[in-house]
Amino acid sequence: MASVSRPLLAGGGYWAVLSRCGGRGAAYSSVPAVSSRGGKQREASTRRTSRTSQFIKSHAPPRTERMAVDQDWSSVYPTAAAFKPASVPLPIRMGYPVKRGVPLPKEGNLELIKIPNFLHLTPPAIKKHCAALKDFCTEWPSALDSDEKCEKHFPIEIETVDYVSAGTSIRNPKARVVTLRVKLSHLNLDDHAKKKLIKLVGERYCKDTDTLTVTTDRCPLRRQNYDYGIHLLTVLYHESWKTEMWESEKTEEDMEEYIWENSCSQKSALDTLLLIKASENVSNVTKEELLSSEVVKSYRNSVVALKNEGETENNMSQYKESVKKLLNIQALP
Amino acid sequence: MLRSVKGLVCHTPKLDHGHALHTTAKDWLSSTVSQDVRILAERSRAIFRTSENDPANHAEHHEGCHYSIPLQEVKAVFPHGLPSPFQQQIKTFNEACLMVRKPALELFAYLKSSSFAHPAIRYVIYGEKGTGKTMTLCHVVHYCARQGWLVLHIPDAHLWVKNCRELMQSSYNKERLDQPLQASFWLKNFKTTNERFLKEIKTQQKYAWGKRESTEEGRPLGEVVEQGLARVRNASDAVGVVLKEIKQQCHLGSFRLLVAVDGVNALWGKTTLRKEDKSPVSPEELTLVYNLRKMVRNDWNGGAIVTTLSQTGSLFKPSSAYLPHELLGKEGFDALDPFVPIRVSNYSPQEFESCYHYYLDRKWLQHEKARTAEGRDELRFLSGANPRQLQRLAGPL
Numbered sequence: 135m136a137s138v139s140r141p142l143l144a145g146g147g148y149w150a151v152l153s154r155c156g157g158r159g160a161a162y163s164s165v166p167a168v169s170s171r172g173g174k175q176r177e178a179s180t181r182r183t184s185r186t187s188q189f190i191k192s193h194a195p196p197r198t199e200r201m202a203v204d205q206d207w208s209s210v211y212p213t214a215a216a217f218k219p220a221s222v223p224l225p226i227r228m229g230y231p232v233k234r235g236v237p238l239p240k241e242g243n244l245e246l247i248k249i250p251n252f253l254h255l256t257p258p259a260i261k262k263h264c265a266a267l268k269d270f271c272t273e274w275p276s277a278l279d280s281d282e283k284c285e286k287h288f289p290i291e292i293e294t295v296d297y298v299s300a301g302t303s304i305r306n307p308k309a310r311v312v313t314l315r316v317k318l319s320h321l322n323l324d325d326h327a328k329k330k331l332i333k334l335v336g337e338r339y340c341k342d343t344d345t346l347t348v349t350t351d352r353c354p355l356r357r358q359n360y361d362y363g364i365h366l367l368t369v370l371y372h373e374s375w376k377t378e379m380w381e382s383e384k385t386e387e388d389m390e391e392y393i394w395e396n397s398c399s400q401k402s403a404l405d406t407l408l409l410i411k412a413s414e415n416v417s418n419v420t421k422e423e424l425l426s427s428e429v430v431k432s433y434r435n436s437v438v439a440l441k442n443e444g445e446t447e448n449n450m451s452q453y454k455e456s457v458k459k460l461l462n463i464q465a466l467p
Numbered sequence: 468m469l470r471s472v473k474g475l476v477c478h479t480p481k482l483d484h485g486h487a488l489h490t491t492a493k494d495w496l497s498s499t500v501s502q503d504v505r506i507l508a509e510r511s512r513a514i515f516r517t518s519e520n521d522p523a524n525h526a527e528h529h530e531g532c533h534y535s536i537p538l539q540e541v542k543a544v545f546p547h548g549l550p551s552p553f554q555q556q557i558k559t560f561n562e563a564c565l566m567v568r569k570p571a572l573e574l575f576a577y578l579k580s581s582s583f584a585h586p587a588i589r590y591v592i593y594g595e596k597g598t599g600k601t602m603t604l605c606h607v608v609h610y611c612a613r614q615g616w617l618v619l620h621i622p623d624a625h626l627w628v629k630n631c632r633e634l635m636q637s638s639y640n641k642e643r644l645d646q647p648l649q650a651s652f653w654l655k656n657f658k659t660t661n662e663r664f665l666k667e668i669k670t671q672q673k674y675a676w677g678k679r680e681s682t683e684e685g686r687p688l689g690e691v692v693e694q695g696l697a698r699v700r701n702a703s704d705a706v707g708v709v710l711k712e713i714k715q716q717c718h719l720g721s722f723r724l725l726v727a728v729d730g731v732n733a734l735w736g737k738t739t740l741r742k743e744d745k746s747p748v749s750p751e752e753l754t755l756v757y758n759l760r761k762m763v764r765n766d767w768n769g770g771a772i773v774t775t776l777s778q779t780g781s782l783f784k785p786s787s788a789y790l791p792h793e794l795l796g797k798e799g800f801d802a803l804d805p806f807v808p809i810r811v812s813n814y815s816p817q818e819f820e821s822c823y824h825y826y827l828d829r830k831w832l833q834h835e836k837a838r839t840a841e842g843r844d845e846l847r848f849l850s851g852a853n854p855r856q857l858q859r860l861a862g863p864l
Contacts, residue, residue, distance in 0.1 A: 398802075402765075409766070414584070441792075450790070450791075461585070461807075463581060
């Protein structure tokens with residue numbers, strides 16, 4: 135049967151893809167299909183005459199055979215729907231193959247039905263959605279044509295989601311969630327205020343993009359949540375500018391980055407240098423002089439780099455050079 | 468034929484312990500053997516051995532070569548210092564051969580050029596596991612011993628913070644805990660290394676060990692050590708006294724002090740020891756660790772402090788950690804700062820060749836494929852030029 139139909143296929147130019155499909159009844163072009171259908175019907179009709187056959191239905195060929203290549207796909211899948219193998223004219227296989235076999239075909243394949251598909255969201259379908267929504271939209275302001283301009287004029291971004299569903303009620307409790315996003319560089323914060331704000335918000339701040347994201351959903355209405363979000367931002371801003379009395383008790387563990395001034399490293403370096411100077415009988419060298427000398431500056435930079443950026447080969451070799459200069463060690467005897 | 472001759476040639480070092488290796492070999496060879504064998508033997512010798520046995524004279528052209536330490540010196544200088552695989556190797560090969568490598572040469576240059584009026588400079592040797600940090604430290608210890616320094620060698624500081632059976636409350640300071648066994652073991656080995664110094668250095672104050680025992684002022688330090696060994700209860704305090712006296716008298720200049728600590732990160736980490744009420748012991752509560760921390764500070768002059776970071780044997784540290792901050796922690800880094808970090812890495816191609824030829828020469832690699840070029844490349848690939856891996860791989864071959 136198959137060998138007879140293939141020259142017909144080549145001539146017809148239609149179902150060339152489908153000829154590779156497994157499964158019954160999907161691979162044949164119209165002429166032999168008719169004959170086969172006719173044959174089957176004849177078979178079925180002959181079978182229907184016997185008593186047991188009244189429960190056997192005739193198996194109609196799938197819709198994919200009658201689909202044109204340039205059909206309107208959004209009418210096949212207008213909404214999100216499960217995967218229907220008879221409606222999707224693609225030879226998809228999914229599943230774990232047996233040894234020296236291939237994955238299972240799409241007919242009756244539960245794996246394909248279980249997974250979410252986006253067959254209802256093809257680009258032409260989305261174009262149609264946009265065209266339908268255009269009547270309800272206003273024009274984008276022509277002056278805001280780049281991202282930087284948008285950020286400059288509107289630093290705070292508010293995100294809300296609206297939900298539509300086919301049902302008796304238009305309310306959806308998820309619609310009250312409001313997300314507020316702002317970059318800290320747009321806020322007027324000094325060093326202390328920025329560190330305090332970051333400590334106050336904790337997880338809500340992302341260091342890589344420098345954005346603070348506040349999500350509120352504690353009030354029942356969206357407007358209330360929006361007001362609450364703005365209130366939170368205001369309170370954070372003003373509180374971070376204030377300095378409390380107990381902030382002076384900030385210890386080294388609380389520090390976000392390493393500060394060399396007044397650290398053990400500075401103390402030990404100064405002590406060592408003073409001892410060296412004392413042994414050379416150079417007196418009246420003050421701490422300020424030592425601190426402002428080149429070797430101490432380079433030592434300070436290398437220690438700060440080591441502590442803040444972590445240890446890399448580069449950092450370690452820099453540290454080594456600076457210590458050698460500090461302690462006056464010559465490599466060559 | 469060639470192999471048997473090579474075997475005969477190799478026996479000569481055992482007779483004279485590695486001194487004047489080249490000359491006796493040449494004499495022997497010229498009298499009996501043909502021209503090309505002699506050239507081959509000499510060339511192979513020149514690659515991986517050097518007859519320069521004084522570390523003070525080791526220079527860059529000795530890099531990659533092995534030099535041997537006479538066995539009596541090994542017993543005197545390293546009673547407890549060498550790692551155990553190396554000790555077994557010494558027993559097997561009947562000689563102690565150390566490879567001269569760049570980090571050690573760098574350290575010698577620093578030690579030679581440093582001024583002893585300045586405070587002691589701290590050097591921290593760090594590197595991945597099995598790259599030769601302890602062996603570098605032993606090389607430096609040998610150098611200083613040859614130069615006549617007083618060597619304070621703590622072979623593994625981790626032994627003092629774990630697996631201690633007897634912890635006693637210190638009689639000197641109620642807060643601290645003593646470790647009599649570890650202290651007495653260390654004192655014994657210290658005595659073997661530095662006999663002559665113990666006679667020369669005198670105590671500068673009176674120490675009372677108990678109601679009836681005391682050491683007067685002006686007695687040689689050897690008596691303190693004897694006291695510690697005899698009365699094990701006071702061993703930790705004896706160690707403390709020894710360290711204090713040495714530190715005080717070092718700046719006078721009569722001797723130079725080398726403080727060599729292996730596994731210095733043990734001093735600032737955590738311990739696995741617990742007190743009687745099951746609360747954990749922190750390192751500064753141990754007398755030995757407390758006194759050693761005082762030694763590693765650079766408030767004295769007239770010597771140097773060379774330390775090694777070690778992950779093997781360390782407690783609560785991941786096995787991939789080797790950088791100073793990871794192993795020392797913040798406390799340790801701040802305590803040792805400023806120090807000169809010295810990196811020890813895997814064998815360079817030249818050093819690998821040297822080690823491979825040394826093993827071949829000692830007939831340690833018995834497998835017939837080991838002598839071929841493919842065998843050598845396979846060894847290099849499998850060990851990744853890591854000294855410890857190479858030593859472990861060469862064992863069964």
